[in-house]
Amino acid sequence: xxxxxxxxxxxxxxxxxxxxxxxxxxTASVPPTQLELHFSEGVEPxxxxxxxxxxxxxxxxxxxxxxxxxxxxxxxVPLRQLGAGTYTVIWHATSVDTHKTQGHFSFSxxx
Ligand SMILES: [Cu+2]
Numbered sequence: 001x002x003x004x005x006x007x008x009x010x011x012x013x014x015x016x017x018x019x020x021x022x023x024x025x026x027t028a029s030v031p032p033t034q035l036e037l038h039f040s041e042g043v044e045p046x047x048x049x050x051x052x053x054x055x056x057x058x059x060x061x062x063x064x065x066x067x068x069x070x071x072x073x074x075x076x077v078p079l080r081q082l083g084a085g086t087y088t089v090i091w092h093a094t095s096v097d098t099h100k101t102q103g104h105f106s107f108s109x110x111x
Contacts, residue, residue, distance in 0.1 A: 015039040015073075015095035022107040031082040031109050035061075039093060042072030047094035054085050072096065082109045094103045 021036040022028045035052060045067050052061040060080045068074035075093075090104045 002019050004048045005089060013041060013095065013097045014099050014101050015043050015093045016101060017091065017093075017103055017105075020089070020105065020107075024105040025107065027108040027110050029111060031111065034079055035077040035079070035089065037075040037091060038071045039095070042096040043067065043093045044096060044098075045075065045076055048075060049092045050075070051088075052077065052079060053088050053090070053104065055088075060087060084109055084111055 011101075016039065017037060018040050019038040020040075022032050033078050035050065037050070045065055048065065049063055050065060051059065053059055060082055062080050064078045066076055068076055072097040086106055086108045087104050088104060090102075092100065092102045
């Protein structure tokens with residue numbers, strides 16, 4: 001994307017990942033049953049995808065991705081049962097202003 005062509009306001013309007021649970025790079029002792037992604041602005045769940053994969057490429061995101069009640073900037077992703085290992089999260093978000101952002105991070109489970 002040509003950043004120079006965007007006004008500062010347009011840049012602010014993108015949905016950037018502010019915080020995640022499990023946290024980026026963290027190790028969870030209890031396997032989480034859902035992933036929480038907190039964005040800088042509301043996202044459209046119908047046009048947002050999140051993949052959670054183990055090191056073999058097996059998928060652990062379950063269907064039912066949705067935003068939190070009353071908080072369109074918080075995305076909740078149900079997870080299948082996670083075992084010990086490292087998981088990669090790849091997200092593609094479309095914000096309420098239709099701008100698209102993407103990113104990835106990892107977390108680990110070590111019961
Ligand atoms: Cu934007």
